[in-house]
Amino acid sequence: MLLPFAVLVFGQGGMQWAYRSAKLVVDSKGMFLEWSADSVFARLKFLQKKIVWADLQNATHLPSFNVLQLRSKTNSSSWVIRLKDWTISNVEFSHDAVKFAEMDLLNVLRQQGIFETASKDVRLLALEFDLMKHPLTRKILMGVGALLVYCFADTLIQHEGWAFFNKDYLMPHLVIASLATVVLFWVVLKAGKDGSLPMNISLTMVVIAGFSFLATSYVAGIRLNQLAGGPLVSAEYHRDDSCEKLIPVEKNLPIVEYTSKTRDYWCSIKAEDVIRVKVRQGLFGKFQFNLTEQTQTIHEFMQKH
Numbered sequence: 001m002l003l004p005f006a007v008l009v010f011g012q013g014g015m016q017w018a019y020r021s022a023k024l025v026v027d028s029k030g031m032f033l034e035w036s037a038d039s040v041f042a043r044l045k046f047l048q049k050k051i052v053w054a055d056l057q058n059a060t061h062l063p064s065f066n067v068l069q070l071r072s073k074t075n076s077s078s079w080v081i082r083l084k085d086w087t088i089s090n091v092e093f094s095h096d097a098v099k100f101a102e103m104d105l106l107n108v109l110r111q112q113g114i115f116e117t118a119s120k121d122v123r124l125l126a127l128e129f130d131l132m133k134h135p136l137t138r139k140i141l142m143g144v145g146a147l148l149v150y151c152f153a154d155t156l157i158q159h160e161g162w163a164f165f166n167k168d169y170l171m172p173h174l175v176i177a178s179l180a181t182v183v184l185f186w187v188v189l190k191a192g193k194d195g196s197l198p199m200n201i202s203l204t205m206v207v208i209a210g211f212s213f214l215a216t217s218y219v220a221g222i223r224l225n226q227l228a229g230g231p232l233v234s235a236e237y238h239r240d241d242s243c244e245k246l247i248p249v250e251k252n253l254p255i256v257e258y259t260s261k262t263r264d265y266w267c268s269i270k271a272e273d274v275i276r277v278k279v280r281q282g283l284f285g286k287f288q289f290n291l292t293e294q295t296q297t298i299h300e301f302m303q304k305h
Contacts, residue, residue: 020085026108029053031070049079059114061106068105081105129201136191140184140205147216154219160226160280162218163254163287173221177214184209222288229282232290237275243267246275253279254287265301 021041022033032050035042057071068081083105109115131137162169188202235253237246243266246256256277258266269275278290 024081024086024105026105026112028112030055051079053112053114056114059109061115068109129198131201131205134197136188136197137201137205140188140209144209144212147212151215151219154223158219158222159292160222160232160288160290162222163256163279163289169286170218173214173217176217177210180213181206181210225282225286225288226280229280229286229288232278232280234276235279237277238273239266239269239271239275241271246277248277254289256289256291262298264305265298268301 021039022035025032025034030050030052033048041047051070051072055073057073059071060069061067062069066083068083070079070081072079086105088104088108106115129137131141185202185206188197188206191197192199192202236249237256238249239245240247243263244258244260246258246266248255275294277294280288280290282288
């Protein structure tokens, strides 16, 4: 997984370094990179960048990243220019231009009428949106953070878990999370009617909050089932012939399922041996286990073998 990431990082860094050794030409026809004839980069066609003003779809300045993004009508890929990589030379300005010392690449493009004639890409406006400054997105972020902190903290001190990971046990949490997400989406839509909250930002925040609701419902459900359910009892179990399941003596109790990684440990125990498993029946007949002892024993077994 690290190799593709390293290739991306070093490849992008190398391309940026190559661009800084080029000359960025801006004229009445368009914008393009130009290397000297003896430069090795001049032979690398994939490094060449060029855009004609007539083919320009939009030009957007992103101050937060100090970059300029250009999109062509004929090419779906964009050209991102880091403004700090370029210095201005041999540029003729109009009479009403400000002093040369105050000029930069953006001013040069404005002289070409780029930002006045090209429409902004609304998808890029979200990059300039500050989530912590808008009151609603700030509250959502703080709420999501609080939920995740609770999930993390409760998981650390919680020693019980649902007996099954299936639709019967997941459906209540999906319903709760869906209802909470719908309510939040309605609130976000109502707050964004004034146009201060971009739709893509709204959808992203709602999706993030929805997953947080689901995780919180799942973790909190275990705690609620523990507090409001029946007592934690020690029930008798036996391993099955596959050494991957623990079968209860009482037929109304749930089966404990393990993966093949624990097969060596369970096969070391005789089929007739009694295995004590702590189980609790909670609300609406939902079961949960406390397998702390089994987990610790399996861990010690694997360390020795």
